[in-house]
Amino acid sequence: MQSAHLLVTGGAGFIGANFVHYWLAQHPCDRVVVLDALTYAGNRASLAAAEGNPNFRFVHGNILDLGLVEGLLRDEKIDTIVHFAAESHVDRSIHGPDAFIETNVVGTHTMLKAAKSVWLDSVQSPLDGGGGSGRGHRFHHVSTDEVYGSLGPDDPAFTEDTPYAPNSPYSASKAASDHLVRAYHHTYGLQVTTSNCSNNYGPYQFPEKLIPLVLLNILHGKALPIYGDGKNIRDWLYVEDHCRGIDLVLQRGAVGGVYNIGGHNEWTNIDIVTLICRLVDEAIAQDPVLAQRFPQAPAAQGKAADSLITYVKDRLGHDRRYAIDARKCRTELGYAPQESFETGIRKTIVWMLANEAWWRAVMDGSYRDWLDRQYGG
Numbered sequence: 001m002q003s004a005h006l007l008v009t010g011g012a013g014f015i016g017a018n019f020v021h022y023w024l025a026q027h028p029c030d031r032v033v034v035l036d037a038l039t040y041a042g043n044r045a046s047l048a049a050a051e052g053n054p055n056f057r058f059v060h061g062n063i064l065d066l067g068l069v070e071g072l073l074r075d076e077k078i079d080t081i082v083h084f085a086a087e088s089h090v091d092r093s094i095h096g097p098d099a100f101i102e103t104n105v106v107g108t109h110t111m112l113k114a115a116k117s118v119w120l121d122s123v124q125s126p127l128d129g130g131g132g133s134g135r136g137h138r139f140h141h142v143s144t145d146e147v148y149g150s151l152g153p154d155d156p157a158f159t160e161d162t163p164y165a166p167n168s169p170y171s172a173s174k175a176a177s178d179h180l181v182r183a184y185h186h187t188y189g190l191q192v193t194t195s196n197c198s199n200n201y202g203p204y205q206f207p208e209k210l211i212p213l214v215l216l217n218i219l220h221g222k223a224l225p226i227y228g229d230g231k232n233i234r235d236w237l238y239v240e241d242h243c244r245g246i247d248l249v250l251q252r253g254a255v256g257g258v259y260n261i262g263g264h265n266e267w268t269n270i271d272i273v274t275l276i277c278r279l280v281d282e283a284i285a286q287d288p289v290l291a292q293r294f295p296q297a298p299a300a301q302g303k304a305a306d307s308l309i310t311y312v313k314d315r316l317g318h319d320r321r322y323a324i325d326a327r328k329c330r331t332e333l334g335y336a337p338q339e340s341f342e343t344g345i346r347k348t349i350v351w352m353l354a355n356e357a358w359w360r361a362v363m364d365g366s367y368r369d370w371l372d373r374q375y376g377g
């Protein structure tokens, strides 16, 4: 089979970086070009393991730069776009929605325009390679279950036919981008697929998100903030299982298709925090070196981590429950997640404990200095 040439936008972010490592391992002959603006959430250090690979290239740039994206599509003979780049944090969207409209809506539209112009409108598509290779193209858009709105306790989980009802500026901007992707397929024939995934967790997740935040706060003996009554429910998926789902959509998904990716794994926030408390307490109790490395962790002082739980004022417009019905993915694509929540959380904890330099640098911003030293800026 001919090797694919991927452009991965947002590949220095949490899921994007995991996807790059996953893809290079699973498809070693493919070329992977990352386009990332390195906003506060982007971290080139997350791609360090790929840097020496001749099939990998990092481009520091913005998806809003139409000329740059068109140039990359042509020069790199890109046949597959996997579009992760986005502003992704709901809390930030509440305080500053503009960046979300700019990147998630206008940025996605810029990516679509570039793909249309190079793949569909050019007199000679670079995918013909001058020799008429006839290789197809694919624009895969990575979206979220939050576009479907909030569920009541007994409502059925979101299917691909659930009407959109986004509630936060983040989910509204993602919904708008989903509609643009759909429109470019129906209007212009762009070969698109979209996946809507539940909450992810795992290595390289920026420490402002719930699971890494809780983990690091326990290690530092800091309060564990829980919104409202802690009973909000999210459906959690280990990030590599998300990457595997996107791979299946790319290989077997129907052009124009939408796929919900999830693991039927609903947890209240408070239960997650309690689970992480228990697992970290156990890890520290079993390993005296950890107690020395993290002397402020409650378990290092003979206390339980759940003593740090602190309830805080609820997030504005906080959606109560998300749940993904992933049956279509399972029956049409043969998708099944490989991690249970407990195995995935354990892996995440082990990764965080083994990668202290990564998260310390992310937290104090010095990873930018590290990058300068490592890669010359």
Ligand SMILES: NC(=O)c1ccc[n+]([C@@H]2O[C@H](COP(=O)([O-])OP(=O)(O)OC[C@H]3O[C@@H](n4cnc5c(N)ncnc54)[C@H](O)[C@@H]3O)[C@@H](O)[C@H]2O)c1
Pocket: 009, 010, 011, 012, 013, 014, 015, 016, 035, 036, 037, 038, 039, 040, 041, 042, 043, 061, 062, 063, 064, 083, 084, 085, 086, 087, 088, 089, 103, 107, 142, 143, 144, 145, 174, 196, 197, 198, 199, 200, 201, 206
């Ligand atoms: N994290 C989740 O639980 C989750 C769940 C479902 C879907 N998603 C979607 O997956 C995608 C990735 O999410 P994530 O959690 O990895 O996000 P993230 O915030 O960790 O990463 C986003 C990346 O995009 C880059 N970026 C932002 N604006 C850019 C721009 N204008 N040009 C180029 N690059 C830009 C950032 O530098 C960063 O590297 C998003 O589209 C998000 O909506 C996330």
